[in-house]
Amino acid sequence: MLGSMRIGAIVFNVTDIDRTEAFYKETLGLDLNRMPGEPGESGGADWLMGQDAGGVSLIFFQAPGTRGDSPIPVFELAEGGIEGVVEGLASKGVTIVTPVSHAPDGGLTADFKDLDGHMLSLYQEADKPR
DSSP, X not given: OOTTOEEEEEEEEESOHHXXXXXXXXXXXXXXXXXXXXXXXXXXXXXXXXXXTTSOEEEEEEOOOOBTTBSEEEXXXXXXXXXXXXXXXXXXXXXXXXXXXXXXXXXXEEEEEOTTOOEEEEEEOTTSOO
């Protein structure tokens, strides 16, 4: 089901967005963009987005997190169809943590857990069929 997809993003929950921005920009040399937060999403806090040389997005949200909850690999659904993928996972007994919902950039996302409880996520752009 996910074998033909690429990891499009890795999401990190961090305790201090300003400190994280300084570390990844100044210490590691990553080019990050600060994105304005949306009311009701992650407390309305700004978030950060950058990309590695291979095109994988690195996304940082200021949110509570414990080791094992973060980072979260995000599988990109280039052709869309997120609702069908989530239904297929659920039919196989996969625990769906967050049903299909809106991502901060307007796309769609859903979260689920593997058999060891690791969080995994799906994402598709807003213009793709659900």
